[in-house]
Amino acid sequence: MEREAIERLAIDSAAGQLNEDMQAIFAEYLAANPQANKWAEDMMEVYKMTETAISSKTKPAVRTDAGVKALPIFHWQPIARWAAVVVFSAFIGLAAGRWSKQPVVPQGPTQETVASDWTSRTRYLDPASIGESFWREKVLAMFQAKPTAAVNIKIMNHSLWEKYRQFIKERNYE
Numbered sequence: 001m002e003r004e005a006i007e008r009l010a011i012d013s014a015a016g017q018l019n020e021d022m023q024a025i026f027a028e029y030l031a032a033n034p035q036a037n038k039w040a041e042d043m044m045e046v047y048k049m050t051e052t053a054i055s056s057k058t059k060p061a062v063r064t065d066a067g068v069k070a071l072p073i074f075h076w077q078p079i080a081r082w083a084a085v086v087v088f089s090a091f092i093g094l095a096a097g098r099w100s101k102q103p104v105v106p107q108g109p110t111q112e113t114v115a116s117d118w119t120s121r122t123r124y125l126d127p128a129s130i131g132e133s134f135w136r137e138k139v140l141a142m143f144q145a146k147p148t149a150a151v152n153i154k155i156m157n158h159s160l161w162e163k164y165r166q167f168i169k170e171r172n173y174e
Contacts, residue, residue: 001029003039010040014047 009026012018018026030037158166 001036006036006039007043010043011047013040014044 009018009022013023013026030040
């Protein structure tokens with residue numbers, strides 16, 4: 001056998017990587033060849049010195065929990081409870097608003113209230129006490145009700161068919 005093969009087998013033997021049969025065959029070969037035995041012993045000695053040097057420089061990882069602080073546990077249940085309360089309250093508020101009565105919108109002044117209001121305002125504007133003046137006419141004009149024109153606007157909701165018919169009529173005249 002060559003020297004390199006003997007050295008490799010010696011390293012594997014020292015590391016305990018050879019199976020029993022291979023170990024027995026290698027030991028028998030070394031006993032038969034004194035030169036191969038010397039090479040193998042030298043390589044085993046180098047392997048042992050290398051292993052001790054490496055193990056002395058490196059320390060095994062020792063786990064210490066002395067300086068490690070545990071992260072606080074996040075409790076999500078209180079947040080979930082409050083979220084459920086908010087959702088429930090929103091649902092109740094929407095339901096109550098949906099079935100509540102429409103607000104009463106006050107209507108504009110009626111003719112009777114306008115007439116009574118007009119007399120109450122104009123009794124202090126007696127021409128005998130104030131006299132005929134420019135400002136008296138302005139105040140009276142301001143208190144008079146402004147007539148509004150009642151416009152009857154008819155909003156035409158034409159169907160899609162009616163709109164299409166009108167389009168066809170207008171297209172034919174172009």
